[in-house]
Amino acid sequence: MSDVIHLLPDSVANQIAAGEVVQRPASAVKELLENAVDADSTEIQLIVKDAGKTLIQVIDNGKGMSETDARLCFERHATSKIRDTQDLFSVRTMGFRGEALASIASIAQVDLKSRQADDELGTEIRIEGSEIKSQTPCQCAKGTSIAVKNLFFNVPARRQFLKSDHVELKHISEEFYRVALIHPQLKFSFYHNEKCLYNLEPAPLKQRIIALFGDVYKNRLVPIEQSVNYVKISGFIGKPEFAMKTKGEQYFFVNNRFIRHPYLNHAILQAFEELIAEKSYPSYFIHFENS
Numbered sequence: 300m301s302d303v304i305h306l307l308p309d310s311v312a313n314q315i316a317a318g319e320v321v322q323r324p325a326s327a328v329k330e331l332l333e334n335a336v337d338a339d340s341t342e343i344q345l346i347v348k349d350a351g352k353t354l355i356q357v358i359d360n361g362k363g364m365s366e367t368d369a370r371l372c373f374e375r376h377a378t379s380k381i382r383d384t385q386d387l388f389s390v391r392t393m394g395f396r397g398e399a400l401a402s403i404a405s406i407a408q409v410d411l412k413s414r415q416a417d418d419e420l421g422t423e424i425r426i427e428g429s430e431i432k433s434q435t436p437c438q439c440a441k442g443t444s445i446a447v448k449n450l451f452f453n454v455p456a457r458r459q460f461l462k463s464d465h466v467e468l469k470h471i472s473e474e475f476y477r478v479a480l481i482h483p484q485l486k487f488s489f490y491h492n493e494k495c496l497y498n499l500e501p502a503p504l505k506q507r508i509i510a511l512f513g514d515v516y517k518n519r520l521v522p523i524e525q526s527v528n529y530v531k532i533s534g535f536i537g538k539p540e541f542a543m544k545t546k547g548e549q550y551f552f553v554n555n556r557f558i559r560h561p562y563l564n565h566a567i568l569q570a571f572e573e574l575i576a577e578k579s580y581p582s583y584f585i586h587f588e589n590s
């Protein structure tokens with residue numbers, strides 16, 4: 300019998316990984332926003348066309364990448380955030396697996412421009428389905444711009460599977476809220492089809508909530524602040540009289556990262572039990588941090 304096992308080319312391995320990392324445009328938005336935050340940016344722009352099907356672009360003013368790093372960042376398991384398994388116990392960044400950009404670049408046409416503060420020129424890289432099309436020096440602002448075009452252009456089955464623009468944009472907005480809420484000290488803007496949906500100035504969390512979800516929140520929020528053994532709990536809960544018939548704004552964060560947590564959610568609903576009508580839902584924005 301002849302041998303039958305062979306190693307998959309990187310481009311195929313990346314596409315398979317992309318199946319897990321990038322389910323829809325919103326997943327790419329999440330990864331790019333998180334990278335921008337990890338790069339110590341103070342200002343982050345999200346520009347989207349056709350609910351992310353045509354363009355997802357994130358522009359930041361963070362630390363940027365060297366020429367070599369700009370190329371390396373698209374390799375699988377390429378990360379600047381951990382070096383060994385020990386580092387896993389002290390990760391403070393949003394990402395660390397080094398898979399996001401490799402995955403995204405395997406299923407889209409990506410245009411990256413990046414410049415570090417001390418460099419005169421930046422680097423521009425165009426990559427398409429994992430294949431580097433060009434790499435040239437370029438003039439650009441300090442920081443990084445990554446434009447992801449025609450997501451799933453080479454995986455037609457996945458492209459067909461995408462929902463209407465309305466639904467995909469809702470998913471994108473949700474990812475934007477999650478990052479913008481827990482980083483109120485950063486400036487964010489969000490454009491869809493050339494229209495500015497949000498322009499958020501650095502502000503305390505309460506102002507950030509109001510800027511995202513409307514003036515109605517001005518009188519709805521009760522601050523919470525509690526430190527126990529290992530954890531500091533802070534944020535806001537909505538007053539019971541403003542509980543909504545639909546699941547509204549319910550956000551848990553742990554160490555600056557959004558989490559979903561049915562058990563904690565249940566605990567909150569129980570605390571509200573006598574206070575709100577059945578089948579209505581309180582809002583909450585609660586941050587747990589190691590103290």
Ligand code: ADP
Binds near residue numbers: 361372379394397
């Ligand atoms: P991870 O975030 O898990 O490290 P990614 O694939 O998302 O993996 O990114 C790979 C690497 O590329 C990051 O570790 C970082 O060094 C670099 N990088 C990505 N996005 C940016 C950015 N916006 N600014 C600076 N560096 C970036």
Ligand code: MG
Binds near residue numbers: 330333334397399
């Ligand atoms: Mg990342």
